[in-house]
Every structure is written in C-alpha cells, then in structure tokens.
Amino acid sequence: MDMLAGKVKMTHQTVNSTMNPTDALERPIRLHAKDVTVHYGAKQALHGISIDIPDRAVTSFIGPSGCGKSTFLRCINRMNDTIEGAKVGGLIELDGENIYDPSPDVVELRARIGMVFQKPNPFPKSIYENVAYGPKIHGLARSKTDLDEIVVSSLRKAGLFEEVKDRLNEPGTGLSGGQQQRLCIARAIAVSPEVILMDEPCSALDPIATAIIEELIDELRENYTIVIVTHSMQQAARVSQRTAFFHLGNLIEEGVTEDIFTNPINKQTRDYIMGRIG
C-alpha cells in the first residue's frame, strides 16, 4: 500500500494546479513529508506517510473517521509533542529544514505553521486579547499601535472585523460559533504564519457560517499555504486544489483535487468518494 502511495505521489518538484483557472501557476513545494509514523503508546496511528504540499494552495485531507488525518496534521506543527505517549517517526521538512530538528525550535515552528482547530476554542478573554495573543508572546509588535494594527488587519483578513469592531473588549466566548471560528482563524494569522493547518474548521458550524469560512480560505490561499482536514467531499472539491485520501493510517492516494474526484486511481478512494466506506 505504501508502494502504491509512493507511485501516486507526484515525483517532480513542482505541482501543476491547472484545474483551477485562477491558479494556473506552478507552485514550489513548501512541506515535504517522508515515511511519517506515529505511535500512541503501543498503538500505531500512522504507517509511513509521504506527501508534498505546495505553496499557496489549499491541500485537503479526506478519509474515514479515525484514519489519522488529524494525527498527521498535528505532526506538521508538532502539536503531537503535547500529547503524552505520542511518538513521531520519519521526516517532515518545511522549506527543506527538518521541523523535528532541535534548532528552529518548536515555538518558532508554530509561529510559522499556525493551526485552527475543529471546535472553536477562543480564550476566555476579550476579542482583542485573543487576536493579540500570538503577536504579544512572540514580540512581533513594537508598540501598542503596531499591535492594534495587527489585530485589526487579522480580524479583517478573517472577515470578522466589521462584525466585532464595536466590541473588541468583550469576551471572545460571547460570539456565535461561526464568529468564534473566524476569531480563531484571526488569532492564527495574527502571527502571519506561512502555513495554516485547519482541522475540520467547519464541522461545528451551520451552512452559512461554513460558506463564509470557505470564502475566507479561498482568499487566504493567495498568501498562505493551507492544509485542511474535512469530512465533506463537497468542501474538499470546493476549496482545495489538491486532495489526499487517508485510510487506516495510510495515505492511499494524493493528487490534483479534480483528478481525485473524477478519476481516482485507487479502488478504496473511489469507494470512499462514492460513499461506500467511511
């Protein structure tokens, strides 16, 4: 199965996203993963994942529940470090640097690779504080006005500013679910990461809030490399340029979204997309 995944994987160093007319450029590879394995205690959750993720494009991970999508996503910004008993093997490179090397340390790495979680998790603090948190801890703002600017611009980018501009000092937990999730996105982009990882960002949201976030992802794509985990095939088709299909801890197939959905090579992928597994 690994062999198959290897064969399907693009071997050249650039990816052609010709399927999206607005994004016909050739994108360089941003993230490179090779033979990534994860063990939770005695249980192996990932069995050697190898994938390349292109710059400034949306890559989506799909697959049945429990197949290891979140686990792999969490490897990319080393969130698995915070789980007791989790062991990560293999190689993940960001711009050619191994992210598990000690030297660019995990704090710095996470500033470059941000993450948005499945359930909106704003801090029980004001909206302003939520967004300002990242820049503050990293010392990205030289002055109060700098910080204000960062907060406003992040909220703008997340499409939330107009809705909350009058109540920046109210607690972030008082927002609606969709607003909270956009607040979390704003919080993630406030440190201007290069890569944004999103783990089922819309699973707790209604269709309208989902549509807003999807639009937002499409806009963010211009400046960020985005990886999104989703259970909705339609969402993957709508927002992503590339799609990877996981099953039981393996990467089964990966390629241009259009190809995966119209013409999957692997039978399991086909079954999943047709709704026969998962």
Added chain:
Amino acid sequence: MNSFIIAGLLLVLLGVAYQIGWTKSRGPVTTNGVKVHSRPQYHGSLLAIWTLVPAVIVLGLWAYFGGDITRSFTVAQIPTDVVTSLDQMGLNGAIQRIQQIASGYGVTGELAPYEQAAGDSLRSFQLLTFLCVIAAAAAAGIGALLYARSRITPCLRARNMVEQVVTVLLLACSAIAILTTVGIVASLVTEAYRFFTFISPLDFFFGTVWNPKFSSTVAGDYGQYGLLPLLTGTLMISIIAMLVAVPVGLMAAIYLSQYAPRKVRAVVKPVIEIPAGIPTIVYGFFAPVTVGPFLRDVGGLVGLPISATSALTAGIVMGIMIIPFISSLSDDILNQVPLALRDGAFGPGATQSETIRNVLLPAALPGIVGAFLLAVSRAIGETMIVVLAAGNSPVLRGNPLEPVSTITVSIVNQLTGDTDFAGPQSLVGFALGLTLFVMTLCLNVFALYIVRRFREQYE
C-alpha cells in the same frame, strides 16, 4: 442473661413472621395459579416489620418505665418509718442493698429485719415482671402478625409497602445531617446568648484585651473578653499558612498536571497527599519540638528574635499541612480546563509556561480561588497545631515572630474540663465558636459556590 432471652424472642418472632409471610404468599400460586403482586420475600419482610414493631414498642416502654416501677416497688417493701428516717443518699443505699440481696450476691454487715423479706419479694417481683413483659411483647407481636397475615392477598402491594418503610428509614438517616447543623447553630446561639448576658457584644467583638478571670476572684469581675487579639492571631497564622501552602501547592499541582511524565505523577501525587491524612496532633507535636527551635536558631543567626512557639512556627507548619489540600484541589481543577483551550495557546506558538500562565491559570482561576478559600477556612478552624505551636499569648500585636493566641486555642483553654456552663469564663467558648462557625460558614458557602459555578462552566 435477660438480654439474651429478649434478643432470642425477637429473633424467633422475626423468623416466624418472615416464614409465615413467605409461605402464605406462595399459597395462591400453587393452588390456582393466581399472579401475586409481590415476590414472597417482600411478604415475609412486611410481616416481619409488622410483628417486630409492636414487640419492640412494648419492650421499649418497659425499658423506659421499668426502672421507676421496680424502684417504687422496692421502696414499698421498706417500712415507712425507715423510709422517712433516711435521706436521699441513705434511701439509695438501702435500695441497693435490697437489690444485692435479690440478686443473690448478698451484702456485708448485719441484715436489717425487713431486708431479707424485701429482697425475696423483690426477686419474685423482678421475675414476674420480666415474664409479663416478655409475654406482652410476644403477644403484641403475634397479634400484629395474625392481623397482618389475614391481609395477605395476591394483590397486596407488599413490595411497595416494604419499600416505603425503607425509604422512610433512608429519609430519617439523611435528616441527621440537617439535625447536626441545627444542633450546632442552636447550641452555639443559645450558649453565646447566655454569654452576652454577662458581657456586652460590643466589648466582645471590639475589645482589644483578652483577660478572662476565674470566679474565685472578686464577685462580678469576670475579666475582659476582647476578641480582637485572638482574631488577629488567627488571621496572622492563616496568612502565613497560605503564604507557605499556596505557592508550593499550586506550583506542585501545575508541575504534576502539566509537566510530569505519567509514571512520575503516579508515584509523586499520592506521596504529596500523605500529609493530608496525618492527624493534626502530629503536626502539633512536630511544630514546637523541631520546627520552632530550628526557626529560633535561624533567627538567631540573622539576628532576628524568633520565639520557638510563635505565629510563624504555627503558620509554617499549618502551611505544610495545607499543601496537599491545595495541590490536590488545584490539580483537579486544572485537569477540568478543556484541552482545546491549551491547544489554542500552543497553536500560535506559546511555550508551555506561557500556555499555563496566560490561558490555563486564568481559565482555572475561579476554581482555584474557591480552593484557596476552602483552605483558608481550614486554617482558621485548625486547632491542635496552634494549641501547641502558637505560644498561647493572647495579646494584640502584629509581630508574627512572637507568640500569639487564636480563637480555637481560647476555645480549648476556656472549655477543657469545665462543663458547668455557668459563668462567662466557659460560655465565652461558645461565643468564640459562633464567631468561628460564621466565619468558616461564609468562606465555605462562597467557596463551594464558586467551585460549583466553575464546574458547571466546563461541563
């Protein structure tokens, strides 16, 4: 001997009643296949209850009145002229002699002419009454049994009745907890009220001198009962205790719940909680014998005059006692903060300590404050450590290096061994107790409220 007979009687009644109920309820089933509402055990139990209750009531009545009846019978055996010639003590002595004769043990000295006869008739009286009581109890039980038996029918809701009895018993048990509170409040308030008839509340609550005098001195001079020296002592020790316990306990909880590997946690957590199970008298011993002299010597080195028994000694030792209290409560509370919040801070690149300080602790703050208040309430009410280590010097002063006294110490001092609550000297214990109770009550209720709110928030 008698009690064995009585216990035997009750057991026999119980067994017979249960058996009868059991068999009777089976009757209809075997003969014509009627469906019985309740299982035989319940009929048995119901009958047993029916039987035992009247029997026990009869026995109880005898236990309550029997002594008086026997006594007046015995007095009646003594010639009237002898009775009138004796005082209360003498009469009791005479009665006791007759009882000893009746029991066959005998008495020393010459027998008075009436004594042997009185002893003999008392003996037969006792036998007679005992038999009567047994018979009455048995009759009551059997009567009730027969009545209840006649009511056993297939549709008798025996189970529901038995369950009702059980529920009432359970309710009675939980009423005891309420009664305890009522008892505490009632006894504290009434006795404190009596105290305030001697000493005005103003002098008590705002007095700055604590100097109770014992009754032997000039009549009407009870001394001074100012609460403030004790209150400051109590607060000073509690503050020192919290200064020791909060940083250590909280940091230990943080380290255990956030940093320590699972294996370390599994070993260290129970060990840290050991002090919570150690009786406070042990700390009380430890404080003046080891900690106090150590502090005094350290103070001597740096030129500070620290008494071996002082607010500092008591406070530090009490702090040690409270550490596990704080650490285990804080640990619980930190573990209740959702992991998602932690991830939210790790996500944009916070270090672990930043995550803890900026997100975890603020989120857990209400719960932790609740835990602290509970700990303060414990410190205020702690007795044995301060009795032995605080130095028992009820003088209003602010220096924690000198001996102080506390509310609890004074309660112990004023009330040990003295139980005729007649003067303010002992009654003041209840006024102090009331003060203590109200203080801790406010702290507890407030703290429990905060903690409950916190739990609900993250449920």
Added chain:
Amino acid sequence: MTDIIPTGHRATLERAKLIRAGLGRRHLQERLFKGFGMAAIALALGFVALLFADVLTKGLPAFTQSNLRLSVTYDPEVIGVDPAPVRAAGQSDADFRAANLKWQRDVALLNWNKVVEASLRAAAPADYEIDSRQILTIAETNARHQIRDLFVADPSLLGKTVTVDVLASANADNWIKGNIDRELGDAQQQLSPAARGLIDQFKANGTISSGFSRSIFTNVDSRAAPAAAGLAGAFMGSFYMMLVVIILAVPIGVASAIYLEEFAPKSRLTDLIEVNINNLAAVPSIVFGLLGAAVFINYLHLPLSAPLVGGLVLTLMTLPTIIIATRGALQGVSPALRQAALGMGASRTQMVFHHVLPVTFPSILTATIIGVAQALGETAPLLLIGMNAFVASVPATPLDQATALPVQIYLWQANENRNFFEARTSAAILVLLGFMILLNAIAIFLRTRLEKRIREGPRNGHARRQG
C-alpha cells in the same frame, strides 16, 4: 485589501528575526517556571520526608527500654501479714469480697519499697555506697506494685525468692540512652552521682538490659511511673470510639447518600441539604466538640470522658465525609446500568440495592475506611468533652472514662519529663500513624481486590483527547 502585515520573503525573514530575538528570554522563563514546579514538588516531598524522619528518629528508640532483672525475696520479716482469707461455708459473696479487700489493703500498706531496695542492693556490688532514697530512683516506682501483685496472686511466695523483670526508671533510661548530657553538672542531673554510677555498674553486670518495650502497648497511662506509661487505655478508648463510628456513621452515611442521590426529589430542599452537607464537611472539628459539650454532656447528661460520647461526636463529624464520598461513587455508576435494571422491571429500590450498590461497594468501602481513619486521628473535639482526663485504667465499656490515642499524644507531649516523654510521644505517634497506614492499606487492598471482581467499578476520569 490593504495589508498592514507585509508578506513575502523579506517580511518573513524580518519576522523570524524578531521571534528569534525573544526566544532566549522565553526559554529561560520556561526553564525557570518548570524549575519552580520541580522545586515545589521537592519541597512538598521534603516536608513529608522530614516529618517522617523526625518522628522516626525520635520515636524508634522509645520502643526499646531498659529493664532490671532482679532476684526478689519475699522476706517474712518485711511482709508481716495474715494469710489470705479463705472462703468459709455459708459466707455471702459480699462478705467474702469485703474480707479479701481488707487483706489486700493490709498487703498494700506494707513497705514494699524495702523489698525493692533489698533486691536492688542484692544486685549491686557488695558494699556499694548509696542511700535508700537514691537507690530506689533506679527502678521505676511501679516495681513495688508489680512485686506486690505477684504476691497477692500467689501468697505462697512468702519466704521464697523469684526472678522478676521490672522497668528501670525514666531517668535511668535517659541516662543509659544518653538522652541527658552525661557531662552536665550534678545540679542539673536528675539522678544522684551514686545512682548514676550504680546504673552503669548494673549495665555492665547485666542486671540492666535493654529490650523491646512491651509496656507501651500493654500498660495504661501513668504519672507516678513514667517509664511504665503505656497506650493500652488510650488504645481501648480509640477502639470503642471507632466501633461507635463504624456502627453509626457508616450505615447512616451510606443510607443518607442513597436517599439523597437515588430517591430524593430534586428540589430546593435537596439543594439546601446538599449545601448543608458540603458545608458540614468543612466545619472546623472543634465546633463539633462544642456541639458535643453542649448537647451530649450538658443537655443529655451523658458521662464526661466516655468513648461513647466521643464516638457520637466523631460520628457527626465523619458523616458528611462518608455521605459525600458515597454520593460521588453513586454518581459514577453508568446510567446504562440503571436503565438496564429499570428496563427489566426492577423497582427503584431494587435497582439501587441489587444493581447500583454492589458496583459502588468498593468505593464506598474505601471512602468509609478513610473517613474512619480521619476520625481516629481527631483530637480537638475530644478535648471539649473531657477525654483529656488522666485515666489510669483500661475502659471496660464505652461508658467508662477513657482517653484516645491522639489525646494521649497531646497529654504526653505536655509531660514535664521532656527528655523521656519526647521519645514516648513520638513512639505513640508512630503507633497512631501505624494504625492509619494500616487502615489505608486495608482500604487500598480491598479496593483493588473488589474492583477486580466488579468490572464496572468507577472508571478513571482521564478524558481522552478529542481528535
């Protein structure tokens, strides 16, 4: 879209530089914070270690004690007393007892110290110069009672010589163990030079030997004979109190927890009861002592210093703990089990007693044992109901005067003979701690045993991380 945060390669580098600049400080903070955590753990563990080390070093020596092995001669010259009364035919119980008591009184009036002194002198080197007051300070004052009691039990000893082991006095014990500075001047020493010298000789010739101090366990408290003071009375007092607590607090506590958790309608009233119980659990123990003094002693006129009353007070104190723990255990039972039972047509009572209680039994058991252990160590409330009285006998019933183990510790630590009683008190603490450890060990053992048998015991509350 106007963009205040610049993007592009240069901006990225710029930002990375800013982040790196702060990293050193942040990592230092991290290490410091973690260091504080470890220091806190070390402190907390250190306190535990220190406490135990202190009590152990002080208390362990008290478990060995100096004994004197004496050859006691029941010299008829000294013991001039009528033969013990024999029961005459037709004599009433009362008369015989009176005669016996009179004989014992006569025996007690004899100068038994003479017998003790004679046997001490017999063991001493010939013509060792020491006066009789001084030589008697070597043996504990209860030696004469011990020797007398042997005679009362067996009057035929008259004229015979037997070997008797008696305790060396507390001061002699201190001298031998070095608990008192041997270099101190005579004025500060408790024993005269002659007595000290003789003790050393006794030590050398084997008359004094140190052995396991049985007296701590078998004797009652004693003021006149400190070396003979033991915990037997206090132990019995504590035992009766624990009995009362177990008989009353456990069933009542479990029953009220069951009622509140399973039967009580959820209402304002039950809310109030809940608050009330939670609060009771945090009421200072001394307040329960006040309650006991006012209600049990002053109002109901129950006897002072009685273990029954102490047990009642401790029962009231322990109840909330047991109720709360039991309720916690009941809450931990999965709703599935309840629904399964109810679904099979069980009544509420049947569900509770047949299905829910058995599953929670291990937790309830553990909680009650821990509650009882807590009651065992409680001191303050007992002081207010007179249990700090000096009692030199083993209570025969829960209504007799008695002390309790923790109260005995309180009494002993106040004894003026500090050199001796510091160790005795520590030994008593060790005994008390030993009981508490035993109780907790039993709780843990039973819990693991029972939980193995009942699979659905309360689960560990470790929430699995959400993916």
